[in-house]
Each structure stands twice: as C-alpha cells, then as structure tokens.
Amino acid sequence: MQNFFKGIIAGIGGIAPGLSGSVLLVILGLYQKTVSAIGTLFKNFKENVKFLFPLFLGFGVGVLLFSKVIDFFLNNFEMYTRFAFLGLVIGTVPLFYKEVKKEGFSPKYYIVIVISAIIGFSVFFLNKNLFPVITDPNLFQSVLLGVAVAGSSIVPGVDSAVILSSLGLYELYVGSLASFDLPILIPAGFGLVIGAFIISFVMNKLIKRFYTATFSIIFGLFLSIIPNVLNSSCVIGFNAQTVISFIILIIGFGISYFLGDVKNNFIKLKGKLKGIKALVKGEKVSD
Numbered sequence: 330m331q332n333f334f335k336g337i338i339a340g341i342g343g344i345a346p347g348l349s350g351s352v353l354l355v356i357l358g359l360y361q362k363t364v365s366a367i368g369t370l371f372k373n374f375k376e377n378v379k380f381l382f383p384l385f386l387g388f389g390v391g392v393l394l395f396s397k398v399i400d401f402f403l404n405n406f407e408m409y410t411r412f413a414f415l416g417l418v419i420g421t422v423p424l425f426y427k428e429v430k431k432e433g434f435s436p437k438y439y440i441v442i443v444i445s446a447i448i449g450f451s452v453f454f455l456n457k458n459l460f461p462v463i464t465d466p467n468l469f470q471s472v473l474l475g476v477a478v479a480g481s482s483i484v485p486g487v488d489s490a491v492i493l494s495s496l497g498l499y500e501l502y503v504g505s506l507a508s509f510d511l512p513i514l515i516p517a518g519f520g521l522v523i524g525a526f527i528i529s530f531v532m533n534k535l536i537k538r539f540y541t542a543t544f545s546i547i548f549g550l551f552l553s554i555i556p557n558v559l560n561s562s563c564v565i566g567f568n569a570q571t572v573i574s575f576i577i578l579i580i581g582f583g584i585s586y587f588l589g590d591v592k593n594n595f596i597k598l599k600g601k602l603k604g605i606k607a608l609v610k611g612e613k614v615s616d
Contacts, residue, residue, distance in 0.1 A: 332359075332380065332383040332384045332387065333383040333384070333386060333387040333390075334387060335354075335357050335359060335384065335387065336383060336384040336385060336386060336387020336388040336389075336390070336391065337387040337388070337390050337391035337394075338353055338357065338387075338391065339351075339353045339354050339357070339359075339384070339387070339388050339391065340387060340388040340389065340390060340391020340392040340393075340394075340395065341353075341391045341392075341395045343388065343391070343392050343478070343482050344391070344392050344395045344396050344399055344503070344506070350388060350482045351482055351483055351484060351485040354485075359384070360485060361536065362380070363380075363381070363384065363529075364483065364529045364532050364533050364536070365533050366380050366381050367381065367483075367525055367526060367529035367530075367533075368526075368529040368530035368531075368532070368533035368534070369530075369533070370526070392506060393506060393509075396503055396506035396507050397507050399503060400503050400504070400507045403503070407562045407563075408562055408563045408564075408570060408574055409570075409573065409574055409577055411558055411559050411560065411562070411563050412559070412563065412574040412575065412577050412578045412581070413577045413578065413580070413581040414558050414581065415555070415558040415559060415578055415581065416577065416578040416579060416580065416581025416582035416583075416584075416585065417581045417582070417584065417585040418554075418555055418558055418585070419555065419578075419582050419585070420581065420582040420583070420584065420585025420586040420587075421551075421585050421586075422551075422552070423586065425485065425544070425547070425548050425551055426548065428485070428544050428548075429442070429541065429544045429545055429547075429548045430541075431540075431544075432540045432541055433540075433541050434541055435541075438541055438542065438545040441542060441545040441546060441549065442545050442546075442548050442549040442552070443549065444549065445545065445546045445547075445548070445549025445550050445553070446549040446550070446552045446553045447549075447553070448549075448550075448553070449549060449550040449552070449553025449554060450553040450556070452495070452553075460495060460496045460497040461497050462497045462500055462501075463497045463498055463501050464500070464501065466501060466513060468516055470498075471512075471513050471516040471517050471520070472516045472517065472519060472520035473496075473498070473520060474493075474498050474501060474502060474513070474517045474520065475516065475517035475518055475519060475520025475521035475522075475523075475524060476520040476521070476523070476524035477492060477493055477496055477498055477524075478493070478502065478517070478520075478521055478524075479520070479521045479522075479523075479524030479525040479528055480492075480524055480528050481493065482525075483525060483528045483529055483532060484528070484532065484547060484550075485544075485547055492554065494557060494560075495554075495557060501513070505517070
C-alpha cells in the first residue's frame, strides 16, 4: 500500500512540467530499485512484480487524476503555471548535482556535463521547431508517445513534459489522458511497456558500470531543458502578472528544494519549530 501512494506521487511528477516521475522516485528512495526490478524482471519475477505492481498502479492513478488539473491550469493560467513548473525544475538542480558527485567525481566530468548540456540545448531549444505539434497521430506516433514517456520518466532529471513538448507530443499526451482517448492510449501503452523494459535494462547496466559518467550526462541534459519550461505565452513586463509569476516561481523552487532532501529538511524544520516554541515560552535554547 505504501508503494501505491508513492506511485501516485511519482505519477503527479510524470504529468507536471518541471517534475518527473524519476525525480520523485529518487527523492522517495525507490529509483535504483525500480530500474533494477524492471531491467531484471524475469530473473526474480515474483518479487519484482510484487514490488512494481502497486508502484505502477499508483503511477497510473496519479497521471490520470492529475492530468485534468494540469490541463485546466495550462488552459486558463498558462504563464503562472509554467513559472511554477520552472521553479520546481530549478529546485531539483542541487539534488542532481549531489547525485552526480556521490561516487568518485573528478573535474573531468564537468566537461561531460557541459558537452551534454550543449547537445541537449541545441536539440531541445534551438531546434525545437523541427518537431511540429502532433494533434492527429498515426499508429507509429502513438507508439512513439509511449516510448517517449517511458524514456523521459525513467531517466532521472529529464522532465517528461519538456521532452514531450520538444517532440510536439505534450498536448497530445495531456489531451488524450484528459479525454481518455483509447485509440491513442492503447498503442501508447504498448510503446510505454516496451520502452520501459529496454530503457530500464540499459540504465541499470550504465548506472552499475559507469555511475558518475551516466549521471553527468543526465545532469547536463537536465540543465539544457530548463529554458523550455517557458514558452511564448510567458511574456515578462512591468506588470502585476510578471510579479505574481516570479513569486510563484520562488514558491515552486522552495517546494522542490525542500523535497530534494525531505527527510533532513523535516528534521531541521522540526528543530527550528522547537527552538521558536522554546523562545516563546522564555526557555533557553540549547545549541
């Protein structure tokens, strides 16, 4: 049951621009176990299914429930919504930098990060008009949607919404979920399953053999997609809308940064609240 609710949280990240399901799985301490379970599904089938089923069920519930909310806010408050998502994205930067440096980091990996960021920026920002928005997909495009969702959901720090937007698939993704369009969702589901198996297997091998290099590439790609969170509807000016948007950005950053190390941050917050309570009562606060 616990994994089911964690899956719902990851599903929310899977649909919201700025967060990804894999980011939240890292935060929840389930990422490497999930990738390993998918990539080695048939080696220990019963245990892997027992772990993955409630997680994926929760993920699906989270995506289906939250897709309508995202669809509503993007249609009615797009600038505010995208600035909130931008704050959420920026707030995850310290988390992934910490992941990159966790095992044997050296200065040479900064080069890997920069090269990955340049490649990602050129593909997903400078050349984003190469992929027109798809509204009436054929069978192949529907399957591709599922593969893209699988890849962007499994690779940590690669935001599903930004990647799908760059490929011209995000509106199709949100719209088909909101309307429960089965002719699109069924082949997309097939692509999702196949993509998840292949990408999880590859990611599991890469993380085990080339941890720092893999996460350096991921971090560079992650940095490159940040500008794509905003679009032409986000016009900055000297007005109330811009001020509110930046306030929302700061709030989004704060939430995301807090979740990046939620366990320790809760401990620190508890300590500060205890100190404030002691001051109010006139007690001496210990160091």
